[in-house]
Amino acid sequence: MALSGVLRPGFVQIRVLDMAESIIHYRDRIGLDVVSTEDDGRVYLKAYDEFDRHSIVLRECDEAGLDMMAFKVSSEAFLDEYEEKLRADGFEVTPIAAGEQPGVGRRISFVAPTGHRFDLYVEMELSDNGPMTNNPDICQQDQRGMKAIRFDHCLLYGTDLDGTKKVFEEILGFSTAEVVVDDDTGMIIALFLTCSNKAHDLAIVRHEEDDKLHHVSFLVEDWNAIGEAADIMTRYDISRDIGPTRHGITRGQTIYFFDPSGNRNEVFAGGYHFYPDNPLRVWKASSVGKAIFYYERELNDRFMTVVT
């Protein structure tokens, strides 16, 4: 598969209650580098193995949650095509000028049927602290904390899951890798969308409130790294949700925890590779415990109801 169109989740802008505490969390505990702090107070960070300038944007606010998730697109032609199709489908598309975030080119922005704002863009400056390209070492400098490799995906909660599914599949070219469906009605309860070879780039769960963030996820190296992340959580008294454990869906190994504003984070490793000709994997809601937590085989209530 030649990857074109939407390439990957590029960045997220997260609302935090206290910037100083949040920087300690994302920089020292998760292990991201601070790229810049801008005049409007937003703080830009990146993981060590990302080529682009930034992937996590923190904005101080009096409520937690997600401002927007942005995807990187392979060419201006695709961006124009998406804009046209979104408009034709009745979406309001807002252009965002280059430079609204440092180093980022023009974006287009729309609100999906689940109430989430998504941005699309082509250009982002390369980081001067990204992966080496000449006789490359594993990384340019020593890693910190949980040693997050990259920002990987988000899980979002909202009501009109079918509507958002349609936009991502039909306009943005995503595939659905897995679903959880109601045993009787077949209604989709959870949806795992991919624009790449990854098992998921975006997941959505049906929920009675729109525009909710369940988690922002970072890739780590392996199962050992998840154990080390768990050590860090206890050592620094980070609020832990669940894990280390494994997902049936995507098969990733995982641990969930909360940032100092109550936004959920995940660090995960592994998972299968997806190809667009793969058949859809389907879980019945009656087996959802195993789908989400493969070892516990039951959901904890917090995982299903706590969002920001």
Add this chain to the structure above:
Amino acid sequence: MNNKGFQVRVEGSDKVITCRENEPLLIAMERQGYARIPVGCRKGGCGVCKIRVTTGEFEVGKMSVKHVSEKERNENFSLACKTFPKSDLKFSLIKLKGKAINIGALGIDRKN
């Protein structure tokens, strides 16, 4: 405060929870295995631990205004994970509007 910490009670329950100085109320309850309150993010973001203090003094940390507005704050609404008792106190649990919390699974009685 004596060396036992502050004595905290949920309205309508006899169980006494001991809260240490500078310990969030929610963490004290969790530490003592008290299952009547839902534990979410523990960081003031998700709102599931919303309470209203009925008697006693307390301080609060930063929390989402989405869950406790300025007005509510003046009426002693708070989030247990960001509530720091400064005296013995009593509080009641607040049911969140529009949130599907599986009460049975948590063993919570959310009557105010």
